[in-house]
Amino acid sequence: MNAASFRFSPSKSIPFRDAKAIARARAIRRKDLAKHKNPDFKIRIVPDGEMESIWLADMFWRIQTAAEEGRQCVLILPNPAHTYRKLAHLINTFRVDCRRLWTFNMDEYANEHGEVAPYDWPLGFMCSFRKFFWGRIDPKLRPPEKQCVGPTTKNIKVYSRMIADLGGADACYSGPGWTGHLAFIEPDAPEFDAPLGEWMKMEARIVTLSPFTIAQNSLHGFFGMSGDLAAVPPKAATIGPADVVRAKYRMEQHGLLTAGTFVSWQRLVSRLVLHGPVTPRVPSSLHQLLKTDAYVAESIAADIAPLWDRGY
Secondary structure, eight states, X not given: OOXXXXXXXXXXXXXXXXXXXXXXXXXXXXXXXXXXXXXXXEEEEEXXXXXXXXXXXXXXXXXXXXXXXXXXXXXXXXXXXXXXXXXXHHHHHTTOOOTTEEEEESEEEEXXXXXXXXXXXXXXXXXXXXXXXXXXXXXXXXXXXXXXXXXXXXXXXXXXXXXXXXXXXXXXXXXXXXXXXXXXXXXXXXXXXXXXXXXXXXXXXXXXOOHHHHHHHTTSGGGTTSOOGGGSOSEEEEOOHHHHHHOSOEEEEEOOOGGGSSOOSSHHHHHHHHHSXXXXXXXXXXXXXXXXXXXXXXXXXXXXXXXXXXXX
């Protein structure tokens, strides 16, 4: 055997294993990344570091506009905690009345028994959200505490209904994980094992986290950025694809770099999400069928090629 004849299939542990589709995605160059056949799926490449300001501006605009018009605003939110500190600062500075704002965290960790982390678990998404957003808003402006909602053991079976009963989310903000997950809608979770049409109608539930997600999150600051796999809970509560589909507006963000370096586990999966097959095996790919604004950082859009002079 020589180099030209050496072949292998992706590991069976990888949720999406279509080698031809992966090769096509890997070969997409930066100059072609923003092209898509769905005119409602708008892909924009933006400078590194600009993603947060785009998202922050959109959230603030929606909250402020709703307040000025005297109507409610319902948002499904992910967990970049420190961005919410900046959002709270804008709300306080411009004295925006948030009494009709409803926020729904898209996911939260759970233990092996399916018990969702309580709001005061210090490594939890809801704990950080309440600390950096709700808790920093002037009490005269902040929404009632009951309107700052996260999935819990008690409400998970009706979580999607809670959002739907408010008319659905005015906006849902997301970004793909290493597996292409959206929130914790995992491609290899048995709880989401269904054909595409059925899968897109599935609502919130407790799911088993992918080993890749556990590895990804072990690099997060909350867990010490140290690869501590045992520190990350094995399950999670999450919204379902139906909640994303029902949202009136969707923003997809691809800009996660490892501690601000060029290193990223998102560069390949971003291409699969944007241009690969639409499949539950790459959950965020569902945006290709919808009206979505997708923002991609320059470092994620960069061509994929060997860096022979680098190691880890």
